[in-house]
Amino acid sequence: MDDTQHPAHTDLLGVYLNDHLAGCALGVERARCLAEAERGTSLAEALRPVVREFTEDRVGLLQLMRSLDVPVRRYKILASRLAERAGRLKSNGRIVQRSPLTTVVELEALRLVVEGKAACWRMLRRLAGTDGRLDPVRLDSLLERAGRQADTLERLRLRHAEKVFRPAGEGSARYATQG
Numbered sequence: 001m002d003d004t005q006h007p008a009h010t011d012l013l014g015v016y017l018n019d020h021l022a023g024c025a026l027g028v029e030r031a032r033c034l035a036e037a038e039r040g041t042s043l044a045e046a047l048r049p050v051v052r053e054f055t056e057d058r059v060g061l062l063q064l065m066r067s068l069d070v071p072v073r074r075y076k077i078l079a080s081r082l083a084e085r086a087g088r089l090k091s092n093g094r095i096v097q098r099s100p101l102t103t104v105v106e107l108e109a110l111r112l113v114v115e116g117k118a119a120c121w122r123m124l125r126r127l128a129g130t131d132g133r134l135d136p137v138r139l140d141s142l143l144e145r146a147g148r149q150a151d152t153l154e155r156l157r158l159r160h161a162e163k164v165f166r167p168a169g170e171g172s173a174r175y176a177t178q179g
Helices: 007-037 042-067 074-087 100-127 136-165
Strands: none
Touching (some): 007 042, 042 100, 042 136
16 A cells, blocks of 8 residues: 555554654663662662663664654654653652652553553554564564563562562562651
């Protein structure tokens, strides 16, 4: 099917991909900030490859957009950066210092970013059957990586949540929160 005959298809695909690009930008920034906040811990070490892969996924999406002649809408990326920064203002039960609960919530948010990326890769993989500009092997690889990222983030989230929500007196005094 020739996209010149169906400009609405290309326009809608452009909106969709730019929305996912904004989500990728948000994910990269959030993952970097979390790794920085947890610097010196095993969590930060485990997040390092995730941050690298998130960055590679963003570049991969930009390459796909170029191959599909979809222009980047920079205002969407700017909006996602503003949303990411606003998200840092959430209440976490602490005023001055970072709450351990923040890490749990951020790991959940990163998991949602991965689920969104996987949904995009699956949709593009389906389109690859009729659009020769899309490489099905590359999309399969991106889908596999998203699965690994989701598994890693879920493992980290559960491990951290167990520490945070462990009853006081079971070695979790450092994680006890007030209010």
